[in-house]
Amino acid sequence: MAEPQDQTDTFLATPLDAFHRDIGGRMVPFAGYAMPVQYPAGIIAEHRQTREAASLFDVSHMGQVVLSGGAEIVALERLVPGDIEALKPGRMRYTMLTNEAGGIIDDLMITRADGHLFVVVNAARFDVDMAHLRANLGDGVDIEVLEGRGLLALQGPAAAAALAELAPATAEMPFMSSMETDLDGIAARVNRCGYTGEDGFEISVAGGDAEALARKLLADDRVEPAGLGARDTLRLEAGLCLYGQDIDETTTPVEAGLIWTISKRRRAEGGFPGADVIQGQIAGGAPRRLVGIAPEGRAPARSGTAIASPGGAAVGTVTSGAFGPTVESPVAMGYVDAAFAEPGTALELDLRGKPVAATVAALPFAPHRYYKP
Amino acid sequence: MTTKYSEDHEWVTVDGDVGTVGITDHAQGQLGDIVFVELPEVGSTVEAGTECGVVESVKAASELYTPVSGEIVEANEALEAEPSLANTAPTGDGWFFKVKLSDASELDGLMDEAAYKEFCAD
Known part of the structure; x- marks a missing residue:
């Protein structure tokens, strides 16, 4: 009889897989890959670290x-x-x-x-x-998949100073710009962008260089590792869409x-x-709009939560919801009928059968702090 | 006082006919940062093994089960105000509720500490 296979064996591994396990990453399946959802510090600490200093995320998947x-x-x-x-x-x-x-x-x-x-x-x-x-795309376009490459996201107000230690020119890069450069001996494409609402970079390197780069960046006192859990709460506070939740083939x-x-x-x-x-x-105008939703109280409204007008008819559904560690309250996004999309509009959420008051909130929940020269 | 453990990762410490219930250190570690708890109402009756509240971490909601049946005599208001107590002191200040046992023999069906440790290791 065949031995039952370890479930994680069936998932793809990024070039940083062993590194994550080495530094205490809690690996979970995500999009076919084994990925760290958090490290020992935990999601809230990793989230705050990103807003206050800088975090390193593996997004090689x-x-x-x-x-x-x-x-x-x-x-x-x-x-x-x-x-x-x-x-x-x-x-x-x-x-x-x-x-x-x-x-x-x-x-x-x-x-x-x-x-x-x-x-x-x-x-x-x-x-x-x-x-x-x-x-x-047609015959005139060559498509090359860069398989096995690493992609590291360095995010937070200290990201630029930390990356400048390896390549000073990156500090002056405009937001949403890209350069090929040498990061202390590692050939990289550096893009000034991210998915947290903070200043930061996404850095593409050869798979074999990913761990060396991660170790160089984490050697900086300002940088700590962060997992997919913090990445999700950061992007939600920043009002950024997650494919498969907030946007899909029907939106x-x-x-x-x-x-x-x-x-x-x-x-x-x-x-x-x-x-x-x-x-x-x-x-x-669109018949429905994706809006920010601020539930009253402390209970998070999760994806799938029904949205109604107060005491009234159904007007939409929550698509993303969590507790926002920076705003220190529950945050959510969801689709509502266009008539209910104006910030300040009162809504009612159905949380496990109990009505909970909520308000349409202007996005983002946490202000974007992208680099401005 | 004896402490027993359920397969749903709750503990119950019994003093006289009142059991204090919380989640185990193993459970809080698995859940991660706890940001919200919904506790059963004082005066309500609960049945062993059934859902009686909610524990929400940053990422997900989990049901709270009671390991013993009886009447809820106290809910931990400090935990409602500061849910992270369930992370920092799961077997101390982070207790969830106190229940007046209606059937003390239910305790015999729960695990002792050694059995629970073995259960978690499997």
């Missing part, structure tokens, strides 16, 4: 892809509402792959590098994205409050899947 061949900019614009043509070399942009209904296949970061586009996509959507790109960028990612030219010209739906919603 995310897909890293290079598009080249000459036609990549024009071809990619046919699949996303983001303005890729206007992207200057060394700059990056947040956009999404849309479907014909205006829904979101995935959200992604696109960097215009020398002679190619560098694209980072969600791990859970990688296979879907790659099939979509291969089917639709449009307009409903999700992502109109800001679509330039004037692209709004006017369209030319991406679902443009008719999205242009129509930009002009006439």
Whole structure:
């Protein structure tokens, strides 16, 4: 009889897998990978560390892809509402792959590098994205998946000072810019961006260099490791969408409050899947909106919680909810009928059968503190 | 006073006919940072092995079970005000509620400390 297999054996490992286990990471399955949800400090401490100093996150599970061949900019614009043509070399942009209904296949970061586009996509959507790109980019685009590479996120107000110890020029990088550089002997692509609302960087390195870079960064007293748990509470306080919860193939960028990612030219010209739906919603409004929700009291409202008008009819559903360690109260996001989307609107949540008062809150819950020169 | 443990990772310490109930150190470690508790109402009756409250960590909600049946005689208001006590002092100030036992023989079906340690190690 075969021995039952250790469940974690069936999950993919990032280049930092052994490192996480070595420093006490609690490994959980996430998007097919074994990933640290937290380290011994715990989610609240890791969250606060990120807001107060700096944290290092392993996000190597995310897909890293290079598009080249000459036609990549024009071809990619046919699949996303983001303005890729206007992207200057060394700059990056947040956009999404849309479907014909205006829904979101995935959200992604696109960097215009020398002679190619560098694209980072969600791990859970990688296979879907790659099939979509291969089917639709056309013959003029070469697709190279950067398999086994490491991606480290250094986030927090002390991130720039800590990274400058390895490469001083990174400190002056504009927000949403990218450079290839040498980090104390390690070749890296450094992007000034993140998913926490704080200043910070996402650093792509060869898989074999990931642990050495992690150790260099963690040797800095200002930097501590943080896991997926803190990453989730940080992004939720920052009002940033999580694919599969706040956005998916049934939600449009307009409903999700992502109109800001679509330039004037692209709004006017369209030319991406679902443009008719999205242009129509930009002009006439979306039937529902993703909003911030502040529940009264201390009980978190989790994903799936029903939202009603006070004492009245159902108006929506919570898509993300947790306790916000920085704001020290429960925070949530969810879709509500457009008539209930204005900040300050009173709502009622159904928490395990008990009505709990809540208010539509302006996003983000915790102010963004991105780098401004 | 004796302390017994349930398979749902609650402990109960019995003094006379009143049991004080909380979650174990193992349970709080698994849950992570606890940010909210909902305790049974004083005066209500609870039945062993059934849900009688909620424990929420940053990430997720978990049901709270009672290891013994009886009438709730006290709920820990300090824990409601400061849920992290369940992390920092799970077998002390972080207790959840006190229950007047309706059937002391239920304790025989619970684990002693040695058996519980073995249960957690499996």
